[in-house]
Amino acid sequence: MSEVVSFHRSERVGIITVDNQPVNALSQAVRQGLVDALGKALADAEVQAILLVGKGRTFIAGADITEFGKPQKDPGLGDVIARYEASEKPVVAAIHGTALGGGLEVALACHYRVAARDAKCGLPEVKLGLLPGAGGTQRLPRLVGVPKALDMIVSGEPIGATDAKAIGLVDEVVEGDLVAGAVAFAAGVASRRPLPRARDLSANVDETKVDPALFDKARKDAAARARGGKAPLRCVDAVKAAVELPFDEGLKRERELFLEAVESTESKALRHVFFGERTAAKIPDVPADTPTTPVRRVAVLGAGTMGGGIAMVFANAGISVLLVDREQDFVDKGLGIIKKNYAATVSKGRLSQGEMDARVGRITGTTSWDGLAEVDLVIEAVFEEMGLKKEIFGKLDKLCRPDAILATNTSTLDTNEIARSTSRPGQVIGLHFFSPANVMRLLEIVRGEKTSKTVVATSMKLARQLGKVGVLVGVCSGFVGNRMLHTYGREAQLLIQEGALPQQVDAVLTRFGFAMGPCATSDLAGLDVGWRIRKGQPRPPPGARYSGAVGDRLAEMGRFGQKTSAGFYRYEPGNRAPMPDPEVEAIIVAVSKELGIERRKVDDHEIFERCMYSMINEGAKILDEGIALRASDIDTVWINGYGFPAHRGGPMFHADVVGLPKIHARLREFLAQHGKAWEPSALLERLAREGKTFASLDAGRGA
Ligand code: 3HC
Ligand code: NAI
Numbered sequence: 001m002s003e004v005v006s007f008h009r010s011e012r013v014g015i016i017t018v019d020n021q022p023v024n025a026l027s028q029a030v031r032q033g034l035v036d037a038l039g040k041a042l043a044d045a046e047v048q049a050i051l052l053v054g055k056g057r058t059f060i061a062g063a064d065i066t067e068f069g070k071p072q073k074d075p076g077l078g079d080v081i082a083r084y085e086a087s088e089k090p091v092v093a094a095i096h097g098t099a100l101g102g103g104l105e106v107a108l109a110c111h112y113r114v115a116a117r118d119a120k121c122g123l124p125e126v127k128l129g130l131l132p133g134a135g136g137t138q139r140l141p142r143l144v145g146v147p148k149a150l151d152m153i154v155s156g157e158p159i160g161a162t163d164a165k166a167i168g169l170v171d172e173v174v175e176g177d178l179v180a181g182a183v184a185f186a187a188g189v190a191s192r193r194p195l196p197r198a199r200d201l202s203a204n205v206d207e208t209k210v211d212p213a214l215f216d217k218a219r220k221d222a223a224a225r226a227r228g229g230k231a232p233l234r235c236v237d238a239v240k241a242a243v244e245l246p247f248d249e250g251l252k253r254e255r256e257l258f259l260e261a262v263e264s265t266e267s268k269a270l271r272h273v274f275f276g277e278r279t280a281a282k283i284p285d286v287p288a289d290t291p292t293t294p295v296r297r298v299a300v301l302g303a304g305t306m307g308g309g310i311a312m313v314f315a316n317a318g319i320s321v322l323l324v325d326r327e328q329d330f331v332d333k334g335l336g337i338i339k340k341n342y343a344a345t346v347s348k349g350r351l352s353q354g355e356m357d358a359r360v361g362r363i364t365g366t367t368s369w370d371g372l373a374e375v376d377l378v379i380e381a382v383f384e385e386m387g388l389k390k391e392i393f394g395k396l397d398k399l400c401r402p403d404a405i406l407a408t409n410t411s412t413l414d415t416n417e418i419a420r421s422t423s424r425p426g427q428v429i430g431l432h433f434f435s436p437a438n439v440m441r442l443l444e445i446v447r448g449e450k451t452s453k454t455v456v457a458t459s460m461k462l463a464r465q466l467g468k469v470g471v472l473v474g475v476c477s478g479f480v481g482n483r484m485l486h487t488y489g490r491e492a493q494l495l496i497q498e499g500a501l502p503q504q505v506d507a508v509l510t511r512f513g514f515a516m517g518p519c520a521t522s523d524l525a526g527l528d529v530g531w532r533i534r535k536g537q538p539r540p541p542p543g544a545r546y547s548g549a550v551g552d553r554l555a556e557m558g559r560f561g562q563k564t565s566a567g568f569y570r571y572e573p574g575n576r577a578p579m580p581d582p583e584v585e586a587i588i589v590a591v592s593k594e595l596g597i598e599r600r601k602v603d604d605h606e607i608f609e610r611c612m613y614s615m616i617n618e619g620a621k622i623l624d625e626g627i628a629l630r631a632s633d634i635d636t637v638w639i640n641g642y643g644f645p646a647h648r649g650g651p652m653f654h655a656d657v658v659g660l661p662k663i664h665a666r667l668r669e670f671l672a673q674h675g676k677a678w679e680p681s682a683l684l685e686r687l688a689r690e691g692k693t694f695a696s697l698d699a700g701r702g703a
Pocket of ligand 2: 324385
């Protein structure tokens with residue numbers, strides 16, 4: 001018997017246990033083990049019913065994603081599943097934790113399903129650019145009807161046990177001990193015949209009764225949401241096959257679509273994203289067993305845009321927060337905005353009033369620093385001024401416990417310099433949240449030259465506890481995300497000066513899949529922000545290009561973006577949709593003229609290459625300098641913090657897709673045309689020359 005699947009008997013019930021932790025993924029060994037164990041159960045004359053359970057924290061969380069893209073080894077999952085469905089003895093799946101993807105597909109082929117109250121069932125394949133490929137698209141609609149199956153398969157969102165029972169996906173919700181309840185259930189159905197097999201149910205997929213408009217609508221909705229991704233559309237097509245074709249032919253159609261999907265760049269990208277997020281949590285010199293310190297009480301300094309959002313993040317995670325500002329008015333304003341934000345969520349039905357009250361109750365606003373002596377962690381989110389930050393860290397150093405972590409949310413300032421204003425630079429770290437902090441998943445964790453391993457490990461753990469994706473980065477201006485954003489935004493602006501318009505630049509990038517183009521994003525963030533920063537910086541030397549010219553002109557006119565209903569676009573009252581503005585075009589044309597630039601027709605391809613390749617080149621420099629640990633960390637930053645389309649895998653993954661030699665050649669051409677900013681990164685140049693990729697670089701570093 002295989003080590004990962006075992007069989008034993010409890011009176012008349014044969015129990016098959018999958019033990020392939022952490023998530024009981026359906027590796028080849030598990031598939032073989034399932035076949036062997038079923039054989040034993042069928043051969044054992046004492047066994048009248050069979051129970052399938054998962055050991056550890058979950059039932060089966062799906063196919064083993066690491067096996068995709070490799071030659072498939074027998075037995076295939078479809079074959080395993082067919083054997084379970086064909087069993088002459090009733091098979092009951094007992095679900096706890098999560099039954100996901102192939103795991104739920106195994107359960108769908110069992111004759112009965114019972115679930116623990118807190119179990120979840122789902123077909124999340126679409127999130128990996130796939131569709132359920134082991135019968136899920138054919139059995140689920142037969143069991144729960146086409147509309148619900150479409151919902152679950154196209155969204156990929158799991159449902160809880162109670163809902164699963166309500167729609168007929170599970171037969172019983174077990175309270176208390178799952179295995180005991182499931183054994184009793186199995187004993188109860190042992191002699192019931194005929195066995196209910198999902199493949200034989202036809203009522204829910206009767207072509208004459210299913211409205212074909214359902215599929216058209218599902219396709220339309222999926223296309224609108226997918227930003228160019230194809231997987232949701234394939235999901236719709238596969239479910240449609242359940243209605244149009246007999247079961248076995250439907251299975252074949254599903255298989256064809258699955259094989260297409262598994263080979264697609266989209267799925268490879270999304271698998272890269274899945275593993276990238278998990279790899280980011282692993283820090284080579286900070287092993288998983290590095291001691292951490294508990295974070296139970298937190299203070300946030302500054303109740304402004306970021307401080308308020310950060311306080312909400314902690315309150316949402318059940319952690320008490322002191323929110324400190326310099327005057328009561330600012331404290332009250334910050335608390336007012338927090339309450340307004342929560343109330344908006346309550347009014348949308350996504351939060352109960354009771355939960356809102358509990359969260360608000362965890363945030364205490366104050367102007368007093370007295371409570372700081374008690375906290376485990378302080379996050380400073382005051383104005384972006386080095387003098388002020390250093391003064392504050394000096395004060396914190398005197399007030400806080402020696403083991404308290406002192407963190408800064410600075411987006412540009414030197415974390416090492418801030419740390420040097422304390423006597424404990426080992427306790428200082430950057431926790432760079434993104435705006436709005438309570439929404440954005442990314443947390444850049446900025447490791448200073450002296451930051452201790454305990455502080456790094458505690459921060460990484462905290463990110464997870466807060467529901468954030470933590471990525472460890474080094475100190476440099478803008479860290480990983482904003483430093484690359486700078487080059488991306490710079491090219492967008494230079495293209496506008498040369499002849500493009502904001503709507504053209506934005507359209508190229510949204511067509512690629514970005515949620516918003518760079519100009520619409522600037523309008524959202526506020527053009528005044530960059531304008532004020534640029535005012536304090538020296539202008540580029542004569543001859544060098546200045547990318548802020550149009551932004552400055554718009555801001556000088558009071559066009560700060562969405563908040564003034566005018567920026568690179570104009571906005572109708574109460575509507576966030578950017579509208580191209582002839583006035584802006586006139587301003588841009590005038591600025592080009594003042595700069596002595598003869599405007600030309602800029603084609604979409606050039607827009608794409610300059611915005612994307614400048615960012616990739618900067619990413620390669622960041623990697624070379626050791627500011628990011630891996631290329632996949634850079635991708636994780638861009639997908640979780642900047643709306644980079646996940647189905648494109650991130651900028652560094654995309655670079656590999658295009659090919660580094662091609663990108664390198666274009667960088668050299670841009671260098672000749674536009675000057676020094678285009679100097680290719682030495683790392684990119686080397687990888688291109690050696691025929692390597694960022695993925696191979698990561699793999700070589702054991703990432
Ligand atoms: N295959 C291989 N490895 C997997 C895996 C899978 N399906 N699911 C999780 N893992 C690995 C993770 O990479 C991680 O490895 P690490 O410790 O080395 O980093 C480890 O298992 C634990 O995973 P998480 O950190 O994500 O654990 P959580 O407890 O936070 O979450 C989970 C558990 C909800 C099950 C989450 O891991 C998850 O969503 N997994 C993917 C589920 C999925 O997409 N299933 C469908 C697969 S495709 C399929 O089944 C095709 C079929 O239709 C033919
Ligand atoms: P903000 O101007 O909205 O808020 C700053 C708050 O700090 C104000 O309420 C102010 O009264 C308070 N403050 C100033 N001096 C103080 C003092 N001595 N003691 C206590 N409170 C004091 O600024 P915002 O946007 O929240 O930025 C805060 C920090 O977060 C900055 O370092 C910024 O660079 C960083 N950041 C900002 C992002 C953004 O999108 N706004 C994103 C990520 C980081």
